[in-house]
Amino acid sequence: MKESGNTTQEAFPGQVHQAPGGGILVSKLDEVINWARANSLWPLVFGTSCCAIEMMSTAAPKYDWSRFGFEVARATPRQADVIIIAGTIVNKMAPVLKRLYDQMPDPKYVVAMGACATSGGPFFYNTYSVVKGADHVIPVDVYIAGCPPRPEALIHALIALQDKIKAGGRIDKIRIEKQ
Amino acid sequence: MTNDELKIKLGELFPSSAFEEGTEWTTMLAEPVLWKEIALQLRHELVLDFLFCITCVDWKTHLAMVYHLRSTTTQDTVVVKAKLDRENPQIATVSDIWRTAEFHEREAYDLFGVQFIGHPDLRRLFLTDDYEGFPLRKDFEDPVNMIKL
Numbered sequence: 001m002k003e004s005g006n007t008t009q010e011a012f013p014g015q016v017h018q019a020p021g022g023g024i025l026v027s028k029l030d031e032v033i034n035w036a037r038a039n040s041l042w043p044l045v046f047g048t049s050c051c052a053i054e055m056m057s058t059a060a061p062k063y064d065w066s067r068f069g070f071e072v073a074r075a076t077p078r079q080a081d082v083i084i085i086a087g088t089i090v091n092k093m094a095p096v097l098k099r100l101y102d103q104m105p106d107p108k109y110v111v112a113m114g115a116c117a118t119s120g121g122p123f124f125y126n127t128y129s130v131v132k133g134a135d136h137v138i139p140v141d142v143y144i145a146g147c148p149p150r151p152e153a154l155i156h157a158l159i160a161l162q163d164k165i166k167a168g169g170r171i172d173k174i175r176i177e178k179q
Numbered sequence: 180m181t182n183d184e185l186k187i188k189l190g191e192l193f194p195s196s197a198f199e200e201g202t203e204w205t206t207m208l209a210e211p212v213l214w215k216e217i218a219l220q221l222r223h224e225l226v227l228d229f230l231f232c233i234t235c236v237d238w239k240t241h242l243a244m245v246y247h248l249r250s251t252t253t254q255d256t257v258v259v260k261a262k263l264d265r266e267n268p269q270i271a272t273v274s275d276i277w278r279t280a281e282f283h284e285r286e287a288y289d290l291f292g293v294q295f296i297g298h299p300d301l302r303r304l305f306l307t308d309d310y311e312g313f314p315l316r317k318d319f320e321d322p323v324n325m326i327k328l
Contacts, residue, residue: 092307128314128321 030168037081037107038165039069041158044080046100048087051114051148055086058151065155068162077103082161088116088124089131101138109165111157112140115147122147180255189257192220206258214261215271222276226250227257230273233283235291237317242268242291263293272298290315
């Protein structure tokens with residue numbers, strides 16, 4: 001995936017034609033939809049360990065992720081687009097995470113933040129209680145390295161996710177057939 | 180009271196008890212079978228009304244229970260240790276003397292398998308009810324999740 005330097009100033013991906021009465025005509029409806037989705041990602045408030053503090057810092061004034069359109073952190077999966085797995089996922093938490101993911105409306109995206117969420121973590125790895133990566137439970141779109149990642153890294157990952165959405169590329173999500 | 184004064188006082192109350200030397204707090208070694216009586220006396224004679232920590236230690240040859248007691252009136256702190264048999268670890272519950280012991284003992288049962296005799300509701304606290312084994316024991320093996328180093 002090609003990285004763009006600055007996605008925030010991207011122009012409206014359609015053509016505006018002046019029409020009598022102030023009407024607007026657009027082309028490439030898909031691109032417009034992707035553009036809208038990418039620029040209004042609502043993250044779910046989900047943090048299990050130290051990465052959550054880093055996520056709060058990203059939301060706080062110093063880094064202020066609302067500049068990129070992640071302003072509205074939702075406390076319910078029903079209104080969230082992206083779940084940022086900020087922290088360790090233990091075996092007891094895995095079904096809860098799965099349930100939250102299932103309750104999110106499509107299209108939904110997953111960011112695995114930090115070493116625990118990507119691989120089980122640097123120091124909890126060899127233990128009986130920790131799931132070795134959130135991708136054992138739900139499909140992940142973007143991984144962030146670091147322990148914990150700095151707020152810049154989280155913002156970078158979210159921008160990468162935006163690029164992914166704007167390009168229209170999505171991993172086919174695993175669908176669980178209803179029994 | 181200073182540690183030495185506490186030791187003298189405890190020696191009067193429990194003539195048969197042994198003490199550990201060179202510890203920050205007065206540390207008494209108790210027999211598991213006598214633990215309930217000792218605990219009752221500590222609670223009422225020395226007014227140690229706050230049990231602030233219960234620990235279990237796996238020494239590979241045996242398990243040890245460690246009880247940290249403090250008095251909220253005299254600020255005295257006493258530590259009591261009891262050695263348990265590793266194969267069949269049993270000790271009387273003190274959840275009826277110090278209410279906080281109920282959850283602490285459930286935790287020790289959950290992770291070490293210590294049986295607390297007389298506990299009102301002895302079941303796992305952190306792990307799921309169908310979990311097999313006691314993961315904080317030194318000989319615990321989990322071939323699915325853990326790598327042998």
